[in-house]
Amino acid sequence: MxxxxxxxxxxxxxxxxxxxxxxxxxxxxxEADKDPKKRQDAIKYLSLISNNSTEMxxxxxxxxxxxxxxxxxxxxxxxxxxxxxxxxxxxxxKPLKWILEQEPNNYQIELSVLKAIKKIRFNEPEIELFIxxxxxxxxxxxxxxxxxxxxxxxxxxINLALHSLENKKYSNEHxxxxxxxxxxxxxxxxxxxxxxxxxxxxxxxxIEDLIQHKKYLLEAVTLVLKEDDSNLMxxxxxxxxxxxxxxxxxxxxxxxxxxFIVKKNAIVLxxxxxxxxxxxxxxxxxxxxxxxxxxxSIEALGEIGDISAVPELIDIxxxxxxxxxxxxxxxxxxxxxxxxxxxxxxxxxxxxxxISYLSKDNETIKESIAFIFGEIxxxxxxxxxxxxxxxxxxxxxxxxxxxxxxxxxVVPLEHLLEVIENKDSxxxxxxxxxxxxxxxxxxxxxRVKDNGKDIExxxxxxxxxxxxxxxxxxxxxxxxxxxLIKFLETYGDQFALSALLKRINDFHRVVRIHASNAIKKIxxxxxxxxx
Numbered sequence: 125m126x127x128x129x130x131x132x133x134x135x136x137x138x139x140x141x142x143x144x145x146x147x148x149x150x151x152x153x154x155e156a157d158k159d160p161k162k163r164q165d166a167i168k169y170l171s172l173i174s175n176n177s178t179e180m181x182x183x184x185x186x187x188x189x190x191x192x193x194x195x196x197x198x199x200x201x202x203x204x205x206x207x208x209x210x211x212x213x214x215x216x217x218k219p220l221k222w223i224l225e226q227e228p229n230n231y232q233i234e235l236s237v238l239k240a241i242k243k244i245r246f247n248e249p250e251i252e253l254f255i256x257x258x259x260x261x262x263x264x265x266x267x268x269x270x271x272x273x274x275x276x277x278x279x280x281x282i283n284l285a286l287h288s289l290e291n292k293k294y295s296n297e298h299x300x301x302x303x304x305x306x307x308x309x310x311x312x313x314x315x316x317x318x319x320x321x322x323x324x325x326x327x328x329x330x331i332e333d334l335i336q337h338k339k340y341l342l343e344a345v346t347l348v349l350k351e352d353d354s355n356l357m358x359x360x361x362x363x364x365x366x367x368x369x370x371x372x373x374x375x376x377x378x379x380x381x382x383x384f385i386v387k388k389n390a391i392v393l394x395x396x397x398x399x400x401x402x403x404x405x406x407x408x409x410x411x412x413x414x415x416x417x418x419x420x421s422i423e424a425l426g427e428i429g430d431i432s433a434v435p436e437l438i439d440i441x442x443x444x445x446x447x448x449x450x451x452x453x454x455x456x457x458x459x460x461x462x463x464x465x466x467x468x469x470x471x472x473x474x475x476x477x478x479i480s481y482l483s484k485d486n487e488t489i490k491e492s493i494a495f496i497f498g499e500i501x502x503x504x505x506x507x508x509x510x511x512x513x514x515x516x517x518x519x520x521x522x523x524x525x526x527x528x529x530x531x532x533x534v535v536p537l538e539h540l541l542e543v544i545e546n547k548d549s550x551x552x553x554x555x556x557x558x559x560x561x562x563x564x565x566x567x568x569x570x571r572v573k574d575n576g577k578d579i580e581x582x583x584x585x586x587x588x589x590x591x592x593x594x595x596x597x598x599x600x601x602x603x604x605x606x607x608l609i610k611f612l613e614t615y616g617d618q619f620a621l622s623a624l625l626k627r628i629n630d631f632h633r634v635v636r637i638h639a640s641n642a643i644k645k646i647x648x649x650x651x652x653x654x655x
Contacts, residue, residue, distance in 0.1 A: 131162060135169040147173055147180060151187060164203045167191065171207035181211050189219045202236040209240030216244055221253065231262040238265065242272055248284075251276065255288050258305070259298040270305065278309050279329050286337040289344045296348045300356055303345060307359020310366050323366060334363065335370045342374055349389040361396055372399055379405040384414040391417065395424025403430045410440060419458050426462030429469025434477065437463055441489045460492050464499045479508050491519045498527025506533045513539055522556050529560025532567030534579060536560075537586050544593060544604075551601035558607035561586065565615055587615055595623035602632040609635070613642035618650060 131150055138146045150173070153166040167188070174184035188211075191204035205223070208216035220237050228234050238257065241250055257269045273281055285302045288294065294302075310330075313323060324331055334341070345360050364371055378390035379402060391409065394402040402424070409421040425433040437459050467473055478496070481489050494512060497505040505527065512524045513536075525543065528536045543549050543557045571579045593600070594608040605627065612620040624646070627639035 131165040131169045134166075135172060138173060143173060143177060143180060147184070154187065154191070160197055160199055164199055167200070167203040167207050171210040174211055181213055184211065185213050185215060189216070192219055192223065198230050198232060201233050205233070205236040205240045209243035212244050214244060217241060217250075220244075224253070224257075231260075231265055234260075234262075235265055235268060238268060238272075246272070251280075251284060252288075255284060255302070258301040259295065266301070270301075273305060274309060274312075278313050279327055279333070281309055282306055282330055283333050286333060286341065289337070290340045299344045300348050300350075300353070303341075303348070303363070304355055304359045307362040311358075311362045331366065334367050338367060338371050338374060342371065342378075345393070346378060346386040346389040349392065351392060357396070360393065364393065364397060372397070372401065375399070376402045376405060379409065384412075384417055388414070388417050388420045391420040391424050395420075395427035398428050400428055400430055403428060403433055407433060407436050410436060415455075419455060422455070422458040422462045426458075426465035429466050431466055431470050431473050434463055434466060438478075438481065438489060441492055442486050456488070456492065460495055463492075464496050467496070467500055475502070475504065479505075482508050482512055487515075487517045487520055490515065491517070491523045494520060494523035494527050498523070498530040501531050503531060503533050506531060506535055510536055510539055513543065518550060518553065521553055525553065525556045525560045529556075529563035532564050534564060534568055534582055537564060537582065540564075541586060541589050545589070551604055554601070554604045555607050558590070558604060558611060561590070562607070562611045562614070565611070569615070583615075587612075587617075588619070591616065591620050591623045595626055602630075602635050605630070605632070605635050606638055609638045609642050613638075613645050616642070616646055618646070621646060 134146050134149050150166045150170040154163050174180045188204045188207045220241050223237050254269045260266050285306050406421045406424050412418045478493050509524050509528050540557045540561050544554050624639045624643050630636050
C-alpha cells in the first residue's frame with residue numbers, strides 16, 4: 125500500500141491484486157498523493173474498475189461525489205464529473221446538476237458536468253437543462269450543447285425549442301440561439317428551401333407545431349432579428365418558408381404597428397421572403413418618421429422586385445431642396461439600389477418611364493438614373509445618355525460618363541473625346557471620360573484582333589486624339605495626364621512614345637515616373653512584336 129505503484133499499473137494488474145484491493149489502492153492515491161496527475165489517473169481507473177461491481181459502484185460514487193463538490197483543483201473536479209458519467213449511476217445526476225446551479229466560473233468544469241449528465245441520462249428534464257445552457261457565452265459549451273440537442277428526434281427538439289421561446293425569463297440572446305437551432309434542424313431535414321413537400325410528408329407534426337406556435341415565434345423573431353447575423357437570418361427565413369402562407373398575413377400586419385423595431389424587422393422579412401402582398405404597406409412606410417423604417421422599406425421593395433413601386437421611389441428623389449443630396453445621401457443610395465434590383469428582377473420591363481425623367485429639370489433624378497443605367501448596362505441606354513452629356517451639372521455629367529464606360533459601346537467615343545478636348549471641362553470630368561474610354565477599349569479591343577476593320581479604324585483614331593492631347597496640353601491637370609498615360613501604356617504603340625517622352629520632363633514627379641514606366645512597357649511590347 126506504501127509503494128510508488130502507478131494507477132495504470134494497478135488497473136492492469138486488477139486480476140492479480142483483486143478488485144477490492146485495487147480499488148483501495150487507487151482510493152489511497154486519490155486521498156494521499158500530492159501529484160495531481162497521478163490523482164487524476166487514479167480517479168479514471170477507479171471508475172473503470174467500479175463498473176464491474178454494483179457494490180463497488182455505490183462506494184465509488186460517494187468518493188466521486190465528494191471530489192466533485194469539495195476538491196479545490198479544477199482537473200480533479202473535471203475527472204470526478206467524468207467518472208460519474210462513466211459509471212452511469214443515476215444518483216450522480218443530483219450532484220452534477222447542483223454544480224450547474226452554482227454557476228461555476230470555470231467552463232471546463234461546466235463542460236465536464238454536461239458531458240457526464242449526457243452519458244447518464246438524456247430525457248426531457250436533461251434536455252430542458254441543455255436548452256437553458258444554450259445561453260452560455262463560452263463557445264465550447266454552446267457548441268457541445270447544440271450538438272447534443274441536434275442529435276434528438278427533429279420533432280421532439282423543435283417542439284421543446286418552440287415551447288422555450290414562450291419562456292419570459294429567457295433573454296433575447298437566448299431566444300436567438302433557440303431560433304437558430306430550429307432553423308438548422310429544419311434545413312438539415314428539408315431537401316430544398318424552396319420546396320417543403322418532403323418535410324410536410326415526413327414530419328407533418330412539425331408543420332403543425334410551427335403553425336400552432338407562430339405567434340410566439342413571430343414575436344421573438346421581430347424582437348431579436350439582426351441583419352448582420354447571417355446565421356440567424358438564414359434560420360428565420362428557413363422557418364418562415366416552411367410555415368409558408370400561414371405566417372404571411374401575420375407578418376404583413378406588423379407593418380401597421382407603432383413599435384418601430386418590430387416594424388423594421390417585419391419589413392426586412394417581407395423583403396427577404398419577397399411578399400408581393402406587402403408592397404402597398406411598404407410604400408406607406410417610405411416617409412416614416414423613423415429613418416430606419418424608411419430605408420428598410422426601400423430595401424424590401426428592391427428585394428421584392430415589383431415594378432409598380434418604381435414611380436413612388438422616384439418621387440422621393442423628386443424634390444427641389446439643394447441640401448437633399450447631402451442630408452439624405454443614404455436614402456438616395458438605397459433608392460438607386462432598389463430601382464436597379466427591381467429592373468434586374470424584371471428583365472423584359474420597359475425603361476421608358478426612367479428615360480422620360482432625363483428630360484425633366486430635377487438633377488438628382490438625372491444623376492441617379494444615369495447611375496442606374498450604368499449598373500444595368502443595356503446598350504439601349506446609350507442614346508439617351510449621350511444626350512445627357514450636354515447637361516452642365518457636374519454630378520449628372522460624371523455619372524453619365526461612368527455609365528457609358530460601363531456599358532462599353534463604341535458609339536459614345538467621339539462624344540467623350542469632345543469632353544476631354546473641351547477647355548471648359550472640369551478636370552474631374554476629363555479624367556472620368558478618359559477612364560470611360562479605357563473601359564470601352566477593354567470591352568472592344570478583342571474585335572480588332574478578329575479583323576474588325578471598321579472598329580479598328582475608330583479605335584485607332586481615338587488613340588491618336590488622346591496621344592495628341594497628352595502631347596500638346598502642357599497645363600492639363602496631372603490626374604488627367606495619369607489616366608492618359610495609363611491608357612497609352614495598354615493601348616499605345618510607337619506613335620504614343622513621342623507624347624510620353626514629352627511627359628518625362630513634366631512638372632509633376634508622379635507623371636514623370638508613370639510616363640517613364642509606360643515607355644518601357646511599350647518598348648518591350650514592340651520588341652516582342654518584332655520578334
